[in-house]
Amino acid sequence: MTAIIDYDAGNIKSVEKALQALGEEAVITRDKQLLLNADRVILPGVGAFGDAMEKLHAYGLVEVIREIVSKGIPFLGICLGLQLLFERSDESKGVSGLGLLKGEILRIPDAEGLKIPHIGWNSLKFPQKGKLFEGIAEDSYVYFVHSYYLKAAEEDIVKATTEYGVLIHASVEKGNIFACQFHPEKSSDVGLKILRNFIGINRA
Numbered sequence: 001m002t003a004i005i006d007y008d009a010g011n012i013k014s015v016e017k018a019l020q021a022l023g024e025e026a027v028i029t030r031d032k033q034l035l036l037n038a039d040r041v042i043l044p045g046v047g048a049f050g051d052a053m054e055k056l057h058a059y060g061l062v063e064v065i066r067e068i069v070s071k072g073i074p075f076l077g078i079c080l081g082l083q084l085l086f087e088r089s090d091e092s093k094g095v096s097g098l099g100l101l102k103g104e105i106l107r108i109p110d111a112e113g114l115k116i117p118h119i120g121w122n123s124l125k126f127p128q129k130g131k132l133f134e135g136i137a138e139d140s141y142v143y144f145v146h147s148y149y150l151k152a153a154e155e156d157i158v159k160a161t162t163e164y165g166v167l168i169h170a171s172v173e174k175g176n177i178f179a180c181q182f183h184p185e186k187s188s189d190v191g192l193k194i195l196r197n198f199i200g201i202n203r204a
Contacts, residue, residue, distance in 0.1 A: 001025045002199065003038035005065070007055045009045035009080060011183070018185035022192060024199050030059050040198065041068050044185075045080030046145065049105065050092030052080055062098065069100055072176050074201045082150060082172070082179035091148050101174060102153035108146075111165040117147040122162040122170075122182070130159025130173050131201055132180070132194050142170075142180075142187040142194075150181060176203070 004015055006028045019026040027034060035041055043065070045052055056062050069075055077085050086097050089105035097105075108116050121141040126133055144162070150169040152158050160171035160180075171180045178198060184191035 001027060001038055002040050002042060003035050004028045004042045004044060005035065005061060006030045007045075007052065007059055007061055009047050009052055009055070011044050011046045011079070011185075014183075015042060015044045015078065015185045018192060018195055019199075022196055022199060030061060032060070032064050035064055035068060036071065036073075038073065039203070040074040040076070040201065041065075042076045042078065043081035043084065044078045045084070047080055048091060049080065049083055049089040049097070049148070050095040052084055053092070053095050053097065056084070056098075065098060066100070069175075069177060072203050074176050074198065074203065075178065076198050077177075077179035078185070079146060079181060079183055082181050083148060085177065085179055086150065086152075089148060100177060101157065101172065101179075103151055103169075104153075105148045106151055107148050108164060108168075109166055114165045117145060118164045119145050122164060124160045124162055124170060126160055128156065128159055130171060132171060132173065132178055132197050133160060134197050136190060136193055140190045142182040142184065142190055144170075144182045146181060176201075 123139045157172045157174040184194040
């Protein structure tokens with residue numbers, strides 16, 4: 001069973017539907033015991049970094065997420081869910097992220113011909129082999145919706161990158177933590193394959 005963390009962030013239902021399409025039991029919850037007993041946990045999200053951290057604190061989910069990770073349960077952050085795993089974001093100055101991974105979230109720089117937010121399909125490069133991308137060809141396209149991007153402090157955790165005016169760390173993996181800036185649940189067959197790969201990962 002995969003638990004999807006409910007903290008009033010958008011895009012949760014589409015993640016649930018994608019998992020169900022793969023035959024995976026999915027539960028949207030903020031119940032501590034359900035989350036800690038799940039086979040794997042997903043932190044989705046669309047919205048602002050500061051608001052999201054405020055809600056995670058308000059619902060007592062920050063410590064639950066730390067416990068999930070410390071127990072070795074496979075954990076996947078999607079879009080805003082990726083950003084929250086890091087230390088800080090340009091979007092919400094002075095707000096600390098979960099700090100489970102080292103790095104920061106920066107605003108995509110303005111450039112001629114580039115629309116921000118970045119909305120659309122971009123191809124991925126794989127600087128290193130990642131478990132989420134088993135059986136997926138380099139240069140496969142996935143769907144992004146974001147104005148801020150990850151710059152991870154540890155190069156070795158970066159498993160996928162893309163270019164949008166700047167080099168974007170599009171996916172990271174470290175231990176039992178996995179995260180994608182793009183939306184696998186909206187990325188057609190490639191995205192479903194990424195989610196299937198995540199479902200196949202066992203507890204560390």
